[in-house]
Amino acid sequence: MPIKIPKLLPAREILEEENIFIMDETRANTQDIRPLNIIILNLMPEKERTEAQVLRLLGNTPLQVNISFLQMATHQSKTTSQLHLDQFYTTFSNIKHRKFDGMIVTGAPVEMLAFEEVDYWEELTEIMNWSTDNVTSTLHICWGAQAALYHHFGIGKFELPRKCSGVFSHIVQDRSEKLLRGFDDEFYAPHSRYTDVDQRKINEHKEIKLLSYSEEAGAFIMSANNGKQIMITGHLEYDASTLSEEYSRDRHRGLDIHLPEHYFPKNDPNRQPLNRWRSHAHLLFSNWLNYYVYQETPYEWE
Template sequence: MPINIPRELPAGKALKQEKIFVMDENRAKTQDIRPLNIVILNLMPEKEKTELQLLRLLGNTPLQVNITFLRMVTHESKNVSKSHLDTFYSTFDEIKDRRFDGMIITGAPIEQLEFEEVTYWEEIKEVMEWSKQHVTSVLHICWGAQAALYYHYGIEKHALPKKYFGIFPHDITDPTIKLVRGFDEIVHAPHSRHTTVSYDAVKNNSELTLLSSTEDREPFIILSNDGKHVMITGHLEYDATTLGDEYTRDCDKGLDIELPENYYPHNDVTKKPLNTWRSHTHLLFSNWLNYYVYQQTPFEWK
């Protein structure tokens, strides 16, 4: 089934070229079906790239999905035009009286700041508090995952000695949990962050289940026991080239940045990186939408 997106959204053309079933607003109105309503709080700087990455995943399920993009009014985005935001994004005030079946809160390149130092932290807190009563399940990515762990469960983040940057293997602790149903024993995934959360703090929290981590005890997939929150500390949504783009950007800025680990074949930047996490990414999004959104959300919100 398709995703329903605004008619002129730039990502729509790319999705159709990839044979993702996309339906615009006009056609969707003729469908006699109860679609899922998903709101995406996109905090990433290159918003159009993130839109395409997430819509590609949400469009690969048998469910019809209506998409609403959300932005922060207390933050001015520098890498996307104001007209794009005005046309395709809503503010919290515009959607706060609605209820959504699912929500995605993305990462943001601000993890080296304390949460309270983030200019839009108060607005983020308001959205996360609102989600408790207005959203069935929330998927949090990277900084969004750290923010959720801090706000909902009091788990602090802390700085790493160096940037955790590359493709890393993770084990699955309990393959019977529906979120990771069908996963292999080892899952590869991209990470790009300067901070982490304590393995022990997550393991010892009675409200959380740690579903996946690395051999060196880096938490990866965390699920609240009520299914309300899914926290992914990496970037499963990334394309094969995304880490390479970040590496080139940082090099151009003159930053002291190492090659992303396990990324370029033989650590040769002239070799094309392979996407070794695509299948698990699609499976995780499908499992989340099916088991934690579709099968849990009320048919009619009251």
């Protein structure tokens, strides 16, 4: 089944070229089915790219999904046109009276700031508080995961000696968890961040389960015991070229940045990197939509 997105959303053309099943409101309204309503809080600067990356993964399941995009009212985007935001995004004041089956909170390039120094932190905490009663399950990615760990569970972040950038091997810590159903014993995922969370504190916390980790990149996938919050510290949604483009961008800015690890073939930045995480990215999003959203959400919200 497809995802339903706005007819003029730029990501639509990208997804159609990749044979992702999508539909607009005209066709969706003719189907007698209860679709899942997913709200995506997109905190990334290049919002159109992130839209395509996340929608690609949501569009590969047997469920019909209605997508809405949310932006922060207390933050002015510098890299996405206001026309795009006005046409495809809404703000929290317009949706806080509604119930959603699922929510996705993306990463954001603010990890070097203390959480309270982020200009939209107060608004974000209001949204995260609202989500506990009005969203069946929320998927938090990268900085979004760190924000959830800090706000909901009191686990902070710390600065790394150098940026964690590359594609790392991970193992499954808890094979009984439905989120990792079908995962290989070892799988790969990209990371791109300057901060980390204390894996020991996560293991000791009674309300969180560590589901997967990397010997090199640390804690990766975590779940609240009730499945209301899923936290992922990496970027399974990334395209094959994303880390390469970030590396080129940082070098152009004159940053002291190292080559992404285990990424370029033979560590040659002139060679095209391979996507070694695509199947597990699709599997994780499919498992989340099925087991944590579809199987848990009421047919009619009271």
